[in-house]
Amino acid sequence: MSAMSELANALAGGLEAVEFEHASPQPAVQRKTWVQIAPEDMANVVIYVTPGPMTLVRVGRGMTQTDYEMSVFVGRLVATEADADQMMDLAEEILSYLRAHDWDNSASWPTGVTSPMAVTCEANPDDAANDRNVWRAVLTATYRVFQPDEV
Secondary structure: OOHHHHHHHHHHHHHHOOOOOOOOOOOOEEEOOOOOOOHHHOOOOEEEEEEEEEEEEEEEOOEEEEEEEEEEEEEEEOOOHHHHHHHHHHHHHHHHHHHHOOOOOOOOOOOOOOOOOEEEEEEOHHHHHHHHOEEEEEEEEEEEEEEEOOO
16 A cells, blocks of 8 residues: 555544544544535535645655645534634644644554644635535645655
């Protein structure tokens, strides 16, 4: 299995083991290759982990730095400002778990992966909340690994 797939599976497993304070009922975390979901399927919180871009930079003779980006999609159909605020609280809660990288699961992380180098959150990309009352965020965790240049 590729490191990208292993990383996505491990991150999804870690988040699945979390009991979120700002989500009721507790959402299932799913590992997806791409996310396709209709607003009507988001009555409750949905969380998907998807692999993102991978950037390789040569850092020395025979050594490469690889940055793996994992995207965490968080969304829910909202009706009130209070619902939207609760979703932002959930997004920040997930950010704290990503940053801490302290998982209560037995998922196998790829060799060399430690806590993420960067974690970002883009809330309401393309402002879907205004159009369809869908609150969503894409959280991105960047994991940096140094690997020898060998096959």
